[in-house]
Structures are given as C-alpha cells and as structure tokens.
Amino acid sequence: MDVTDLRTVFHTQDGVVHAVNGISFHLEEGELLSVVGESGSGKSVTMMSLLKLLPIPPAEIASGTVMFDGKDLLQMELEELREIRGGKIGFIFQDPMTSLNPVFNVGFQIMEPLKEHLGLSKKEARKRAIELLELVGIPGAADRLDDFPHQFSGGMRQRVMIAIALACDPQILIADEPTTALDVTIQAQILELIKDLRKKLGMAIVWITHDLGVAAGISDRIVVMYGGFVVEHAKVDDLYKRPLHPYTRALLATLPSEDGGEERLKSIRGTPPNLGAAPTSCPFAPRCEHAFDRCHKENPALERIEGVHDVACWWDVEKEAPRHAS
Amino acid sequence: MRKLKTLVLATAAASCFAATAAQAERGSAGQLNIVYWQAASILNPFLSGGTKDIDASSLILEPLANYRPDGSMDPTLAEEIPTVENGGVAADLRSITWKLKKGVTWSDGSAFTANDVVFSANYCMHPEGGCNAASNFADVESVEALDDHTVRVNFSVAKPFPYGPFVGATSPVIQEAQFKDCMGAKAPECSEANFGPIGTGPFKVNEFRANDVITYTANENYRDPNQPAFATAVFKGGGDAASAARSVLETGEFDYAWNLQVEPEILSQMEAAGKGKVVSAFGTSVERLMVQLTNPDPALGDLRGTVEGGPHPFLSDINVRKALSLAIDRQILVDAGYGPAGQVTCNVLPAPAIYASTANDACKTQDIDAANKLLDDAGWAKGGDGIRAKDGVRLSILYQTSTNSVRQGTQALIKQMWSQIGVETELRNIDAAVFFGGDQSSPDTFQKFFADIEMYTNNFDGTDPEAYMGNWVCSEIPSPANQWIGNNMPRFCSEEYDALSKEMAQTASLEDRAAMAKKMNDMLMQEYVMIPLIHRGRVSAHSNKLGNVELNPWDSELAYAEEWTR
Amino acid sequence: MPANAETLVRAENLKVHFPIYSGIFRRQVGSVKAVDGLNFEIKRGETLGLVGESGCGKSTAGRAMLRLYELTDGRIDFEGVDIAGLNKGDLRDIRPRMQMIFQDPQACLNPRMTVGDIIAEPLIEHTKMSSKEQREKVKSLLESVGMNPDFVNRYPHEFSGGQRQRIGIARALALEPDFIVCDEPIAALDVSIQAQVVNLLQDIQERMGLTYLFISHDLSMVRHIADRVAVMYLGRIVELAPKEQLYKDPKHPYTKALLSAVPVPDPEVEKTREHIVLQGDVPSPANPPKGCRFSTRCPVAKDKCFVDDPEWRKIGDGGFVACHYAE
Amino acid sequence: MLNYTLRRLLFAIPTLIVISFIIFAILALAPSDPTGNLPLTIPAEVREKIRIALGLGEPLPIRYLKWLQQFFINEPLHAIEQMFGFSFGGGEARTRVVSFATRGPVMDTIMERMPQTLWVVGLSYVVGILIAVPIGVISAYKQYSWFDQVGTFVSMVGFSVPTFFTGPLLIVIFSVQLGWFPSVYDTTLEVNSLGTFWQQIKQMIMPVTVLAFYNAAQISRFMRASMLDNLSQDYVRTARAKGMSEKVVILTHVLRNSLIPVVTVIALGIPTIFSGAIITEQIFRVNGLGQLLIIGIQGADIPMVQTLTFMFAVLIVLFNLIADIVYGLLDPRIRYD
C-alpha cells in the first residue's frame, strides 16, 4: 500500500480543522509499521481516511492517493471499496467495548464479513468463526460464539475484534490503538497474540499507538506524527537509538528513566497544536527548544537523511546546527 | 318565523303523501336508521329517565295511551281514553278504569293481559326499585285487574288529572313473565330483560349494545299486520348533535336524527344539501332565568341561599328584576342560538294553548330606556365604572348555567344587554351532571343556587300543568332542612299562590284549571321571580325519503314509528 | 523523604464492600469486595504509590481513605484520629486537611462553573474570606500551578487536558491540605503532558511538604514519583516495599508479572526481554477465589495456594508481601 | 429476570391498591351525581330513591370495600365460570360491578366495546408505527435533508392539530363532499364477505387516519432521535470497516439498537389503545372504550368510570413492567436481578 499526500480536513463551526496535512507513507508486505503520536496528531484520522471511514461531512478528504493492489482506494466506487474493507484490509479499533455492536452475539458479528466477502454459507461461516476464535486464543470458542460482547472481558473483547478483522485473511491489518484501553498484563497478552499471528498469517500491520514502549516491542518501522504531519520515519532500532526530530527526542526523554531516578522528568512545554489554520510553519516550533527563525516561517518537508530514516526538521540535532544553511 | 311556517307546511305535505304509502306491506321498506347523539344505555324506561332510553324502548314497549303530536291523548293498548264522561274516571276522581284492547300479544306470542298492567305498576312502585317513573304513580293506592282486559287504578286522593300511570312512553307496560323475578332491589340484576324487553310494540330487539347501538327487527306478532313498514331498525347513538344532523341532512346515512341542538345557521346550511329536512315542534319547555331572592353570599356560611339567610341584597328589589327582564332582547337570543327550535316567550307556562297567558307579552320587545328609567327611579345610580349601585350595593350578578355552547352564547348576549343598563355580570357554567345532580356536597347544584341568576330549561310531562305549577309553592323551597330538595329555585313564597295551587288540585273542569294555571303563571311573571326567555321546541331532522313522520313534542318522538314509511 | 518521619495516615484492615441485592425481596446475597482488608501507613511528606490493574480496588481504596465511601470495616487514622468513626460535622472540619486529585480532568470540573468559581469553592465552604480575598487567593493558586491568573473567568472546556488537571490541582491546594490522594492524575493525559503534571506534583510536594497517596496503573511513573509502592490485586495489597526493592527485586509473582508486562521503549531490550504473560482474566471481586487470590493466574501456584490465604508478612528491608512462597 | 419480574409484580400490588383507593375516593368526592342527567320532570323524592337504589346511600368505606370485592373476587370468578362453564359455590349471591346507567354489569359492556377499540385505535397505532419507523430512520440518516425537514414539519403539524379538528375536516371532505366513506362507524357490521370487508375498510379509513397521523408524529420523533444517537456510535464504524453495505449497517446494526428505546416507548403507549381515543371515537361514533369513559364521566356513572380508570391503571402498571422486560430482552446488556 502506498499513500501519498493525503490531506483530510473537518468542516466545523469554528472553521476548517486541518487534521491530516499531506501525509505519505508506504507499507510493505508482511511488515509491521507503527504510527506513533499524541492525541490530535492525526494518526487515527489518517487511517480512517484510507478507507473513507470518516463521516462525510464534516470530514473531507481534500487530496491524496492511496494505492492498493494497483488501484486508488480514494477514487473507488463505494461498492468496490466495501470489498476491500474487511476483505483485504482489516480494522481493529481502540475501544473494544463500544466498537462491537452490543445487541448481536459475537458469532453473528464474526460471521457477517465471512458471508459478505467470502460468500460462505451459514454453516461454513460458523465453522470458520470458531476457528478464528480459537486462533485468537479464546477458550471454549464454540460455546462463546453465542455470547454477547458484554459477557466478555476487555481483553477477550479485543480478541474478538481481532478475529473479526482477520476473518477474511486480509493482506493488511490496521490496528488503531488496540491496547490503549487495556491493562498492562492484558496488553502483554494481546501483544503476544499479535506477534504470534504475524508469524502464522504473515499479513502487513499498521499499528497506531501513543506508547513508545509498545511500538518498540513489535514494530519493524515507525512513523512519528505531530500536528497532522509525519515528522520522522525510521526503522525501529534507528529511531530509538538515534532520534533525529526534536519532538521524538523530547518524547523519549519524557519517559521516566528505568532506574526511577530522583531527577525531574523532562517535559515538553506548551500544549499540542490546534489545527484550525492551514499550517505555514513547523507545527512543533512553539514547543521546540531548538526552534529558530526559519521554523516559524517555513514548514520543513520530510527528507531522507540516510537509509530508511526521514525527518522533517530545519535543525540537525546531532550537529546542533540548522540542517540547511538558508 | 316565515321559515318555520314553510317547515310546518312541508311537514303537512309530507304526511299527506305518506297517508297513501302507509298501506304498504310490513317490512317492505327495508331498514329504518335512527341516530340519537346520546346513546341508549338501557331499554327499561322504569330504570332510566333518559329521553334516549325511553325513546329507544318506545319502539318495543307501549303504554295504554300515547300523546299524539298535537297533544291529544290516543289509546294505544287501551280501547279508549277513560274520562268522567264515559265513566272511565270515577266521579270522585279517585279511580280510573282502563279497558284493554283484546287480541294483543307480546312479541313472544303470549297474550297481553291486565295482569301485565298490574305487574308493571307494582314493579315501578316497589320501594327499593328506584323507578324513574315513580312520579307517574304518585298517590296511586293500588292497581287491580278487574278481569283479563280491565284494570282499575285507585288513588289515595282526588286526581283531577288521572293520566299519570300508563300514559306516555315513560310508563309503559312490561311483561310480567319476563320481569317477575326482577322486582325491587333485584331490578338491576336482570340485564337480559333490561336490555331486551319483550313488548307489544312494532319492533323487537335484535341486538342491544349499551351506550352504542340497538338493532331491531319488526315484531311479527304486531297487532296491525301491515305495520311496521320497516323490516329492521337501527338506533345508533353517540357523537354530537351537529354530526347527527349531518348524517341525515348531508350524507343521508340516517333517516331520523333527534334533538338537534345546533346553531341555526349550521342546520340551514346542512338542509340546503337537499337530502332531508329539519322539523320542529313546541312542547312546554321554557328556557328561563331563575332569580335568587335569598342571599347567596358565601360569608353567610350555612345560611347561604336560604330564606333564613335574609333577602338578596339587590334582587329582592322588584324594580331590578323587572329591569333585567326589560333589558333582554329575546328575539336576538332566538336568532343566535335556537333558530327554528325557539320562540320568544313571556310565560313560564307557554303551552298547551289553553293554558298560555297573553298578559305578559310586553316583554317580547326589549326596552332599554324603560329599564334604565326604572332603575334610576328606584335609586340605583350609575357609578364611575358604569355600574349601578345603591347604598354601596353594586348591581353585580353571578350568572350560572350548565355547560352547553348555546347556553354560553345566550349568557354572553345577556351579559352584554345588561351592561347597557349598568349591570355587571360574571358568567359561570357548570357540568350538567353536577349542576342538575343532587350531590349534597357540591356547591354547584341548581338547587343550592349559590349565584344570583341561573338559567336552565324546565317543562312537564304530558299536557297537565298542575304538578308543574306546584313547583313554586313555599314548601318547595330548597333548604338544608329538606336536603336542598325542592323545585322552587327563586325561593318565591306567596300565600295567594299556595292557595291557588291547592285549589287547582281539587278542580276537575278543564276551563277552570286553565284559568287558574294562567293566573299562577301571571303571578310569577309579574313578580319577575322567573324571567322566561325562549319557548324551546324540539328540533329533529328526517330524511326526505321518510314518510308519515310528524315530530311529537308531547311523547316519545318514536311513539308512532309504526306508522312511518319510506 | 524525611527518614524517620511520623506516620500521618494509617489504614488498618480497611474494607469496602458493596452489597449485591438479589431475589424477589432484594435480600443481600453477597457483596463486591472492592477493598478487602488493606493495611498500610503513610509517613508525613512521603509518597506512597498504589498500583494495580483496573478493577483491583485501588480507586475505591483511595476514595475510602477520604471517607468518600463508608467503610465496611477497619479504621483510618489521620494523625491518630479515626476518621471512619467521625460524625458529619467533625468530618467536615477535617476535610480541608485531606484533598483529592481526580483522574479525568474533563469530568472533575463542573462545566457550568468558571475556573475561578471552581477553585474558590473550597474557600467558600471552609473559610470566611471576603470575595476579594478569594479572588486573590485563586489567582495566586493559579500561578502556583503554572497557569495564567487571568484565566479565572474562563470555563473548563476552553482548556486542554493538562491545563484542566492543573486547575484540579489548584482546587485541591486551595485549603492547604496535608494529605492528597492522587487518583490516576495522569492516566488521561498525553505522554508529553504527563511529565509536566508529574513535575508539578513533585514541586508542590517539596514546597508545601505534602503527603501523597499516588494511585496509578502506570508502573514507570509510580517508580519515578513514589517513595514506597504498594501493589494491589483483587481488593488486597499483595506487596508493599520501598520502590528500589520492589522494582529491582519483586517478591510476589504478580508484581513480577506486572513489571515484566510493561513495555520498554527500547527495541533491543524488548527483543531480549522475557515476558511473563499471565493467562486469563482477573476473577470477579464479588466471588474471589479461595486461598490466595492470585492463585487462579499464578504461574507458580502450588496446592497450598488454592486453600490457604497467605499471610501479610514482612519481608526484606521494610517490605511486606502476601505470598506463601515469596522469599 | 424471573426474579425481577416477580419482584415488580409484587410491588405492583400495593401500588394498585393505593391507586384503586385514590380513584375511588376521587370519584366519590367528585360533585357529580348520576341523577343529574335525568329530566327535571322527575321529582326530587324519586331521585333520592333512585340514588339509594344505586347504593349511594352507604358510607364511602363500605362502598369501597364492596367494590374491591366485586372487582377483585366476583368479576374474576365470573370470568372463569364463563370461560370454563363450571360454577363455584354461591354464584347467585355474587354481585358484579354494575353500571348506574345501564344497570348491567360493567365488564360485559367493556368486553363488548373491546373489539372496535382494538380494531380502530389499535390499528391506528400499528399504522402509526409502520409510518413512523421508516420516516424516523430516513430522517435521521439524512439529517437536515429536505426529507427530514418535511417530515419534521408534517409531524409537528400532526402533533399540534387536535383531532377534534381533523376528524370533522375529514368527514366534511370525504363523507359530505366526496361521499367516499361513511361518517358514522357501524359497530354491528360483521365481516363475512368481501363486500362487508370492503365496507369495514371504508369505515375504518378516516378514524384510523386521524389517529395514525397523531401517533406517527410522536413515534417518528423518537425514532429519529434514537437513530441519531446510534449513528454516531463506534460499532457503526466497525460495521463499515467490515465492509458491510450501508443497507446492512443502517437496517441491521443501527436500526436494531435504535429500536430498543422506541419499542419501550411503544409498549408504554399500548395502554392508551385500551383507554381509547376519546375525541376521535366521539367524532366518528366508533363507540369504543374512550366513548364509554366519557359518557360515564358525563353521566356520573361512577362504577363504570371507576372500573375503566382502574383497568387503565392496571394496564399502565403492567405495560410499564412489560416495557422494562422488553428492554431487557432486546438489550442483552441489561439483566435485571
């Protein structure tokens, strides 16, 4: 999948909110790409835009192409796009409580895409649903098919969501903060499960999270977003060893050190940007400790530094100097 | 008035035409559809005083004699009307002997005998029965069967007008065989009999749905083989008067609609549709104002509205009462609310013709100037607000009546007329079930009369005014002592009047009785204790296709339905 | 933390059960044992971290400490006074000394009141300040939590999450309390904001000598801020120890699992690290398992664990643990 | 669930007893009198006798206890006897609740009225729902579209125009001017052929339309609000992400959830079917339970009004319970215990 220059805006009472501002990334087969960012950085909106899952209006996908299997998803007819949704691309959402329909049993909800996309009969679909529940590690799968979402615990519910997303053997799985609402021990279970499933099924995964720790454990590559932009992109080891964007650096620095030292935490001053106006400067500039004139005037583009490591910043943190003399 | 005349002529023409058609075979005219906007709830007239119930049952049950539309008595189950002349009424006026028609059978085929008549009287006179027609049997000592076809009614006092029992639809004859287990307290338990009485009349009940609809079929045992002309009849109830009129006059779904208290312009517009006609006839009903002569001031507490509470602060002045009457333009009231159903009247006893006085006709024209002058002369001077007052007493009237749109219209008009003579009026209307109900705890009954003026209609059954005129004797004044029971609402008390009333009860001669009744009426009128407004007639509508129909204001409107044709 | 400071708060056999009614006559058929016998003490000026997963009863415990819930059993001594037994009036008098900071900065501020009114509320309730004095105090409080004092007339919805949390802190500080229960104060905040708030809390503690009960599910944050840490599981504290001891050498198998589940933001460490992945879910607190409460999920449970409730015993240097086999 | 139901039923008993007493006391205190509608020609002494014959002579508590016994013991026993044909001892001595106006058992009249009320008012309720649900769904799905605007407008007008106006209006147009439908409802019509069936349809069209219009106005508002609530839920996004068609998303996922509150609202409205539509029944002479009640009130037929109103109260309590249970059945998250 190849995404170029994706822009999404929301039309609100207060004017236009620029949620995603020209994002480009690509996803290779079988890899796990993490998208890291804080609330409002546009990471979820990006993923929803890919399959036009946002309510339109108020949302509007202003530009961009999403090439998948040689076709642009954004130009597709809704009917065709539906084939992709759930069929070729599976989705997992953050809150498993509200993302499952409370009045249908989980069997129905798993079987729905099976019947829709694979054309399975009810019996076949049921069989497959049981297999899926077993696959995601739900004990007593056959019996639990008739249970309703509220009868599952949070972790189990998220497993059901995963089973639904995997139902039609998708090529891509998009997971939108799937562990944020879960406890650490449950999160650990889900992470294990995902790792396990990747080994078994080999699909590509886009993993959206705000937790750098989670991203570190499972990703192949990481995209860091801020204010609707990709600010840094790198292979996982590179990013943690050698963060190049001041924001990424600051983010890593805010985490308490492992030895729980007495020193103060490093914090990022200010608050996340509001996206009301079309960006003309670096969105991180007001909070950046390295910001200089140029940062307030021009928005840096993402540029390749070396290998697979891109950054969008006028300041070279390693050299402690502006990246380009202007 | 011109309209009324044409109506009468039209009715007459219709009945002429119908006379020939009346020879038709029984059942040839199909179904007779009657609509009453009040639904019948029971078919036993002894257990209901509702006109709707009595009329509905008059298709089945018959009395010994009915009143004709002209007010004359007509034997129904009797051979003839007993009189002193033909020996049927005893010379001492204490008994009346009825000879019954022979060969009459009940609709179940059994024979109708004098025992049924005796039984009917006992049924109604049973102390626990709660019979509505009990007043018809007032002073009846006993009823005895002299033979199978002769019945004698014995009175405990001299009865100059002995036609209470078994005359008119309110006191018909019921079948002993059917009702013999339903005496007294058991009366209500006999639903089957009450909902489907066996009668001698032209129809019998097919199905009875309380408060909804009754279907009848022709009585195959009816004494006249050619009657009724209709094979079946439907008596539908419910809705309101206007829509009942509409279903006869505009849509033609029904043949006969009863008691159309509808604003006149609506009726005439409906009539223009050409499917039916509006007919009216005048009985004894008079819409009148009652004047409170005692003090209704709430401050009096228990003495409120009683003779003991003292006279009314301003209505005790006859000049005020007279001025109130003078100020009213009765013709406007008729035009606005009654149309063909009303006539201006100045009497509380306007009919039958022999009893109608002409002494008071001056009131037919409004005279504001005279009224003002009268009040001025009596010392009621207009205050700054235009309201007259004397010695601190303002002419401010609380004027109550029952809830009914025509009455409220009349109220509004009168209020305005009175305002022209400096009288202030506050209007109040009370639900009929309360106003006319005898609930001791309610302050709103017409008997308690906790107001200055109240308005309603009263009349009397049949054609004899003796009991009616007896309403205004001193002993009829409602008070806490008699549980507010009594008909003398104005609390009028005059020895002269009481004496006349007593005398009338002893007089048999029709002319003398008429003279006395007129005199009593004039006394009441000249004292202005009642201010009559409108002589109200009955208004009904019937389909143009219905023949031989005449509106009967003296008895059940359906009493002669066996003669109707299509 | 002062070395041998006096004990400010002590919880003894603290129990909060919520009754379950059932049947036609709504008889009590059982109870949710949200908090089921806690024993700990907090010294003046110290921060006690209370960690656990959702539903383990840590928030209930925190609220019970301020007697926002009635206790089912046990006592809470605040400077030697048992606040569980106080009547309404006395309780109201002692309230200013203990305050709370809430989890959800959105829900803990009345959306219909201005910031000034929110912060002034405790002043109105407990002091006799004139409205002008209140204004001044509110402004100085706002400054002390790092906010522009001109914001007094604004409504909460005009602020970001971090700012709202500062307002919540300012309210808690208004009456200059001794003891503050911080109920997951950073859980709803973005990573970059969390650090700001934690720093603020630490600053204030230093400045005003406050004592914190810091409730959180974020083990690494607790490690940063707390002096001693208590780990809760299903209504009980399973381990309580000074933080170095707890993090370096956890005794209880649950603590071990919990620590190992926390992802480390370092891919290399993550790759080599061994995770203890617990199986299954937390049992219902209405019907806790017999014996050790952790026995159903414990990777090292033995027969005894399913029968006997482990004793709350001292272990190591100032540590406590509730496990038959911890050493 | 069973426990919950039993508990609620148990609680309903004291509630109903209190209600029955209040109803009884109110009506007994009400200053209307069954003899009030009798002609004025009937003298007062006779009225007094009638009143005593009606049982009004006895003190209030006695009358209340008598009525309780009649309503709760005699009537059910009678009903059972009728149904199964055997008789309990002393059947003769048992008095049933008897109307002042008809002097017949109130229950028989009520049962006689049931069919037309259920037909007309019930059908109008059903028609109203059938109209309202799609309107509500489309209105919500296309919020602020012209369809939504027109639907809102029409339903508001439907809500604000009283039936005492719409009824006569329809009669004037369709009965008087066009002559399509009868203006008077024939309650005795037996449907036994195509012709009579057609007649039945014709006479039901106008009253059903008038009432359905009113009902649809209210229910469509509920439906719309409920749909709007659910359209913004996360699971809708999930369904779309699964590749479900809009039809399935709306008509399966959202509708099913949205119907839960609407169904309870509908269930809560069912007692109003039994209480009839007083005004509409009057206008078209459907003569159902509503008309019976209003006649009872106007004529001070106290036993009739007591029995009817108490039956409505029972129905209201019952359907409150049913609405709760239905909610529990439809929404798997709710489990009462």
Place this chain on the structure above:
Amino acid sequence: MTDQAVSTADTTKLGAQRTLWGDVWRQFVQHKGGVAGTIVFMTIVLVVVFGPFIHTVDPQFLDIRNKNLGPTFAHPMGTDNLGRDMFAQILAGGRITLAVGILAMGLSLVLGTLVGVVAGFFKKLDGILMRTTDLFLALPLLPLLLVIIMLFRDPLRQAFGPEMGIFMLIVFVIGITSWMNTARIVRGEVLALKEREFVLAARSIGTKSWTTIWRHIFPNVLSPVMVSATLGIANAIITESALSFLGLGFPSDFPTWGRLLFDGTSFMTVTPIRVVWPGVMISLVVLSINYIGDGVRDALDPRIRGR
C-alpha cells in the same frame, strides 16, 4: 482519545472571552429551524401582546347583526356566530393561551426538576418519589382534572377573582399532571451526574448536599430541562385546548385558541375562515417552539456542537 483533533479546536481563541452559553447561542444561531422558530414565536408574542393596543375592538362585544362575516376591513378575520370580532378574539385568546402554556410549563418543570433532582440525589427518597411518579403516571387524569376543578374553583374564584382564579387553576392542573416525564429524565441525568468526579470533588471538600445540588447538579441538568421546557409549552397549549373540548376550561366568554378552534369546528362549512385562524396559530406556535427545542437540543449536544 485519538480522534480528538476536533475538540482541540476549542482552545482556538484563548484570547477572547467565551462562555458555555455563548457557545450554545452561537450554535443555536446556526440552526436555521431554531432561528426561524424563534422569529415566528417572538412575532406571535409581540402581536398578541401589543396587538390589542392597535386593534382595539372588544373581543367580547357581540354584534349579532354582523355575525358569520368573512374578513372585512373592520373585522380582518371576520366574526363568529354571535358577531364577535375574530381578530380581537385571536389576540385575546393568544394572550391567555401563551400565558397558560408558559406558566404551566414552568410549574411542571419546577415540580419535575425538584422531584427528579431529589430522587436522583438522595437515595433514600428515590424509591418513594419514583413510586409517586409512577402513581401519577398511572392515575387516570380526566376524572382527576374534573375533581380538582370542581373542588378548587370556588375558593380560588373568591381569592383571585373569576378569571385569575380559573387561570391559576388551569395552569395548576396542567402543571400537576405533566411533570412526571421531566422528573424521570432529570432523575436519570442526576444519577449519572452524581457519579461524575466533580460531584465527588465537592464531597471531598465537604460541601453540603443542598449546596452541591444547587451548585453542581442543578446547572448541569438544565439542558434536558430546557428541551422539556420547549416541548412543555406545546403540550400545555394542546392540553388546554383538550380541556376546552371537555368543557373544563375557561369560562365561555374567555377565549383561548383551543376553545376558538373547537367552537369554530362546527362552523367549518359556514365560515371556514373561523377554524383556520386558531388552527394556524396553534400549529405555528407548536411548530415554532418545537423547532426552537430542536435548535436548543442540537446546540446543547456536545457531539453536534463540535462540528
């Protein structure tokens, strides 16, 4: 919390003073129906209040010779069957109808909110208050109305004069029989609010119960109450017209729109214009109020407000 891009827009203009109600108002102004409704409603109110100063015909004046007129210059809306000027009656009726609507709604809201708040906040009173609410819901209202009106009409008439007395009575009767739904809604809202942390915060400060209710609960239940309020006016107007139909309303010389419509219905074929005016007025008011209600609801709904 990931797609909160939208709500961060709230922090846009920290420089400008913005209040919650200001936001609500700004949102409300965006709602075309709501604005149109407000304009129509205010126009009607103004006409009804100030109209009688311009059209000075006495609504009670009977001009029997000019009855059943169509619109003329002297009688812009024609006359009724007693020759009363319809326009004057519409104006006079409007004053009463609107006053009844607003006051009855106010009473029912006060009652409903009070019961709802108390029941929701004090667990001990919840059972009894909710049973009372159920009781009121289950009570047959028609006979109840009849009795209340019968029993209290006279004392009130004595105390406040005939018009004021019956006015108060009708307002009271409509209010007392329509508060139950508000109470239920408010109670539900309070139960949810009680669990909100700011109420807990108030308790942790030691704020007294009634102060908490007044300061924290009450302002936050205002939005559902506002929505019920707009519906309540419409309901009261319709109930009043039904009361007129049953003959339990105002005295006959005291016009209300409901009564005018009812009286006019029988004259539908004679003077059709007579039913049109009151019918249109009732519909307009109910419609405009419902649109206002829609607008208020949308404006108070945070989800929609965000857009």
